[in-house]
Amino acid sequence: MKAEKKEKRVLVVDDERDMLILLKKVIAKKCGCTVQVAESGQAALDIAESWTPDVVLTDIKMPGMDGLEFLQRLHEFDQTVSSIIMTGYGTIEMAVQALKEGAYDFFEKPFENDKIVHAVDRAVERTQLLRENVQLHNLLVKHHKETGFVGRSKKLNQILDLLARLAPSKATVLIRGESGTGKELAARALHDMSNRADRRMITVNCPALPEQILESELFGYKKGAFTGADRDKDGLFLEANGSTILLDEIADIPVSIQTKLLRVLQEKEIQPLGQTRTYPVDVRVIASTNQNLEEKIERGEFREDLYYRLNVVSVVMPSLAEIPNDIPLLAQHFLELYCEEHGREELEFMPEALQCLLRRPWRGNIRELQNTINRAVLLCNGDLITPHDLMGDESEFSRESGGPMGTQTCFLHLPYKEAKEEVLSYFTRSYLANILTSNQGNVSAAARQGGMERQALQRLIRRFGVEAREYRP
Ligand SMILES: Nc1ncnc2c1ncn2[C@@H]1O[C@H](COP(=O)(O)OP(=O)(O)OP(=O)(O)O)[C@@H](O)[C@H]1O
Numbered sequence: 001m002k003a004e005k006k007e008k009r010v011l012v013v014d015d016e017r018d019m020l021i022l023l024k025k026v027i028a029k030k031c032g033c034t035v036q037v038a039e040s041g042q043a044a045l046d047i048a049e050s051w052t053p054d055v056v057l058t059d060i061k062m063p064g065m066d067g068l069e070f071l072q073r074l075h076e077f078d079q080t081v082s083s084i085i086m087t088g089y090g091t092i093e094m095a096v097q098a099l100k101e102g103a104y105d106f107f108e109k110p111f112e113n114d115k116i117v118h119a120v121d122r123a124v125e126r127t128q129l130l131r132e133n134v135q136l137h138n139l140l141v142k143h144h145k146e147t148g149f150v151g152r153s154k155k156l157n158q159i160l161d162l163l164a165r166l167a168p169s170k171a172t173v174l175i176r177g178e179s180g181t182g183k184e185l186a187a188r189a190l191h192d193m194s195n196r197a198d199r200r201m202i203t204v205n206c207p208a209l210p211e212q213i214l215e216s217e218l219f220g221y222k223k224g225a226f227t228g229a230d231r232d233k234d235g236l237f238l239e240a241n242g243s244t245i246l247l248d249e250i251a252d253i254p255v256s257i258q259t260k261l262l263r264v265l266q267e268k269e270i271q272p273l274g275q276t277r278t279y280p281v282d283v284r285v286i287a288s289t290n291q292n293l294e295e296k297i298e299r300g301e302f303r304e305d306l307y308y309r310l311n312v313v314s315v316v317m318p319s320l321a322e323i324p325n326d327i328p329l330l331a332q333h334f335l336e337l338y339c340e341e342h343g344r345e346e347l348e349f350m351p352e353a354l355q356c357l358l359r360r361p362w363r364g365n366i367r368e369l370q371n372t373i374n375r376a377v378l379l380c381n382g383d384l385i386t387p388h389d390l391m392g393d394e395s396e397f398s399r400e401s402g403g404p405m406g407t408q409t410c411f412l413h414l415p416y417k418e419a420k421e422e423v424l425s426y427f428t429r430s431y432l433a434n435i436l437t438s439n440q441g442n443v444s445a446a447a448r449q450g451g452m453e454r455q456a457l458q459r460l461i462r463r464f465g466v467e468a469r470e471y472r473p
């Protein structure tokens with residue numbers, strides 16, 4: 001499919017009317033652009049505000065507002081428009097100034113038509129690329145906001161990009177990942193970013209229901225299909241018609257239901273219990289699991305053909321251990337969330353508390369982190385969250401009561417030299433995470449806070465494989 005051609009808009013500003021007529025003719029004819037003209041900077045600003053040109057060509061010397069001031073004011077409300085300046089005798093200095101301030105190109109009057117055409121073509125292309133980039137970026141930010149995902153790590157961003165790309169299709173998606181890594185959140189994001197978003201997504205918690213009930217819930221039944229079926233009932237697949245169904249924890253469904261599910265995926269129709277006829281359904285299926293389906297197939301507990309049907313595309317959610325740089329951000333997010341929910345004044349983490357969060361293992365991943373912070377907000381009785389609020393008596397910090405070094409008792413069994421290195425390395429990592437978080441990834445500001453040269457901080461950052469970028473908003 002050929003991309004739709006966009007209109008190319010050029011605004012020419014000059015106080016000499018003849019020049020305007022000439023340029024309009026050349027540019028419209030040779031560049032295929034729509035051209036508007038203005039005889040003063042003010043008139044040009046009025047046009048630019050409502051018409052959003054891709055390129056402006058402006059004279060420098062004009063009565064009233066000169067070309068330099070015009071460009072400054074133009075760039076205040078449009079940072080993507082490309083400007084070309086036309087210089088005449090005695091205006092070179094102003095032209096240089098304009099280029100310094102971000103003008104894209106310039107040429108001297110009198111000029112050759114071909115040069116102008118070439119410059120305008122390049123400038124239009126530049127603007128359109130810039131605008132596409134801004135649009136993509138906004139789309140991504142919007143998606144991040146809409147999906148409820150918090151995190152700046154490369155891994156999480158890649159997952160979000162993948163979800164955004166998969167969302168518009170009807171393809172079945174298998175979401176895998178340890179428990180608490182955000183599988184359900186990912187499924188919801190897929191649905192919310194799809195064109196089915198105005199319909200409710202149906203979630204089926206597969207292991208929660210006994211075999212018989214799961215079957216009738218999914219596919220529905222006809223009156224009299226079994227004892228107690230005293231009326232017809234639509235199943236969840238029918239309810240999800242035109243929308244999305246999430247089969248949560250798919251690994252646990254009994255083999256008999258797996259067979260029926262396979263049929264729905266293949267034939268795109270359902271057959272309620274006790275019913276002879278089938279009903280076509282248009283349902284996007286998302287399945288999730290934290291189990292090893294391949295092993296289940298080996299053991300004969302999961303149908304291989306169903307596995308292939310479900311696993312058209314898989315999305316693997318990272319464990320918290322794979323995205324440690326996101327821990328401070330997630331912790332802060334949950335802190336704000338629960339302070340509001342429990343009607344508490346704004347609380348903050350003690351630095352040692354953040355260190356605890358960074359160091360301890362999170363087998364329950366983001367859900368466990370979330371629960372830990374919820375509990376800490378409830379328990380905290382000052383305005384700082386302490387390691388004890390987070391970890392109770394498990395907190396080595398509270399047992400040691402010995403200041404920051406008390407948090408590193410787990411290295412004490414090592415030989416002295418190794419233990420010292422481990423403690424230092426652990427300390428440096430948490431220190432870097434802390435100052436980068438509080439300075440939103442700005443290395444110069446972080447260096448100032450840490451009382452060191454920017455280059456020294458850069459060296460540390462590189463040595464410890466930290467990505468300052470990931471701390472930026
Ligand atoms: N990147 C994230 N940003 C913010 N919150 C998150 C993120 N990932 C997960 N959560 C939150 O963590 C909790 C657990 O997420 P979710 O239920 O989606 O995980 P799951 O993988 O389905 O877990 P389980 O295996 O236990 O079913 C939810 O409250 C969710 O909102």
Ligand SMILES: [Mg+2]
Pocket residue numbers: 183184248
């Ligand atoms: Mg889940």
